Amino acid sequence: MTQLYLASGSPRRKELLAQTGVMFERIAAPIDETPQAAENPRDYVIRMAVEKAESGWQHLISMGLALKPVLASDTSVVLADEILGKPLDAADAAAMLRKLSGQTHEVLTSLALRDEHGVQTRLSVSRVTFAQLSDAQIATYVASGEPMDKAGAYGIQGLGGVFVAHLDGSFTGVMGLPLHDTAALLAQNGLGVLAQ
């Protein structure tokens, strides 16, 4: 029986949430992901997860579905206060990877859990150091297609993992859903193995 709804179209989040053993269904939660002028990156990722969870909650109400908690998340790559979202095209992906080359950036992944009492949030912060990348390596990686639907134009769980020289934080957080933080948030609501 469904215990939770996941308001996300991300295949990574579906796969990671399944690892927690909680029974869930996915629902769509389309929102406008444009950052506000001068918005702090941490405020931005939290706001995105809250808006996705709220959109999912309103969807349950409008469809007359059973009201179960709605989980949503957002991931941004932040380099020196610049938010790198998903690349617009191959040229944008290559430009992001040139910026990340040889540098340490932060990956922020927010969580929001909406239920009848309101919304609870968490933020996972990881620091990722990229090796120095050559133009040829960037071109080959962009041609693989992997960067296109990912924040910062890379996937640590795929070929992009070979560029990661060092990680200080949560691997699953960088991938899009920090498993421990997610399980801890669910446990506060009596769900999942950490609630036992």
Ligand SMILES: Cc1cn([C@H]2C[C@H](O)[C@@H](COP(=O)(O)OP(=O)(O)OP(=O)(O)O)O2)c(=O)[nH]c1=O
């Ligand atoms: C940095 C990084 C990001 N990503 C992915 C995770 C997210 O799916 C995506 C960031 O975009 P998001 O806007 O956080 O999520 P999304 O649009 O893919 O899905 P949703 O429907 O939940 O809004 O980048 C990886 O898969 N691996 C990585 O190493």
